[in-house]
Amino acid sequence: MTKEESQAQQKAEEEDDDEPDEWDKRIFSTGCAEENTKMTDCYFEKKDWRACASEVYILASPTPAITFTMFVPRRALFAAQRLPFARARPIADVTLQKPDEDVTQIAAPAKAGSTTSGPSNPYQPAPVAEKSLSESTPPKQEPLGSPRVWDGRHVDAPHEVDWEKSWFGIGSKPVTSEQNRVLARAINPDDVEVKPDGIVYLPEVKYRRRLNEAFGPMGWGMVNRGDVVVGTNIVTREYALIVNGRFVSQAQGVNNYFSAEGLPAAIEGCKSNALMRCCKDLGIASELWDPVFLRWFRKHYMEERWVEHVTTKKKRTFWYKKGLAEPVFPYKLV
Template sequence: MARRSSPCFGLEFKDMAVGRPDITTQLLHVPHLRRIRDASIQDWGDVNVDPGLRSEASKRNRPHLPTTRTNAVESAAQTARKQRSLTDGLSDAPPELEGVPAIDWTRSYHGLGSISFTPEQTETLLAPLTQDDVEVKPDGIIYLPEIKYRRILNKAFGPGGWGLAPRGESIVTAKVVTREYGLIVQGRLVSIARGEQQYFDPDGIPTATEGCKSNALMRCCKDLGIASELWDPRFIREFTSKMTKEVWVEHASTKKKRKIVLRKDDTAKYPYKEVKA
């Protein structure tokens, strides 16, 4: 008699003279194939199936009895699916605040590169740095304090004429907090940058998020030409040779000595004190 294979892997159907199919199992011991077998047994209904296989399949396909815990889990899962849909809302209109359409700065590029600033604003942004503004880290890296970036923006656009809008959630790793921000000036996006800040204790995460924001502001201001000298190798070499010095210091607690870089008009601060090499 003829034999034909079913689409279900591991099952073979044999045509009987009476026209009723019989199921012989050659089931592989693989979980997803076992589920296919169980589904096939349920579909065949009352055909000639080994009672042991039917009983096993029925137990495996039997729905779980509802309990308070399973009901709570299913309810929470349904709520999460509704709240975290990746497709709902993508074509929605921008939100409105008191009837005025608002821009969603988490994904909008409104006004980017559309128009330049006025000559007065440009002059303020591109003004050369004075050597008194520049600070030096102990490892020799020169930088401009974050507050001075804010002062330049306030001078160019006025307080309230600019702001930082987060473009994503804060990402907290074992040692770093990072987040992407957009610099908004007079209602349009002018720059995007990702800030980062290290932390050493979980209690310091809130402070690190503020440092992350300031770091993003500094990187956004680089696109506006503010303090561009800090990325100019010639300016760095000239400032380092004229305005900095290397000194040996000793830690007040550990008594360890190390060499650090200071401005020539600066002295070592606690917990360090200058010592001879």
């Protein structure tokens, strides 16, 4: 076979080859074969790619409109009830939905004698349905510690009351007349003690006995309302007096200490000091804060005596109850 015949046969095979090449496969796979054919034909006619591109763009058919369908989930309906713009139209009851149908296809049941027009103000609360809220929600529980009229009954779970913060039962019910007579009974002058600086006081055991007489043992108690605050030589802590499961009063207890070994006893003394101050609100030993009683008691039951320090020989005056002037070391009577 000559060279001319070989070239002619190769040319004939190329003309008869209708198999698509890689470029044709890529064009057909992207869906642009028709546009590519039009562009090629136009170029052979006009020899201008820009003119062909604008012509193909004009002749191209418009893209059909796409309709989007969104499924409304159930939680979106519940959230829509809280939006202002959603209150003007009724919301379909999700509980009426069947398993095989969309929630958007369910219409709200019509009620006889009721209007479906929403409120004029979009922020106005929507009318409450006829179904009572108590049927779907549990009854509202009163928070522990909130003031309310005392009905004589204790709380169902008293241990749930946080007495470090709660004011439960304060001022809700007065004591009985018998308890009032016990609490307001005048103190016996023989029970009153005197400090060397002239301050009169009632021992803390007298307050406890009066509370036991009025309310009975286990009918009252002291609870701390904070942590212990320790200073250089002073310790303090806040306490509250609880009677029959009700808050009565709170006070700051204070006591002195002089060494680290005496700190536990000083902390316990804070409780007694706070009890004495809390009992003022119950009227126990209220005479000790009455200036008239204090002047009368000092005149009839107290005396001032000179004492001397044994070591330094310094002299000063101390107050004692009459007939009970017994100085404690290192002091002695002059």
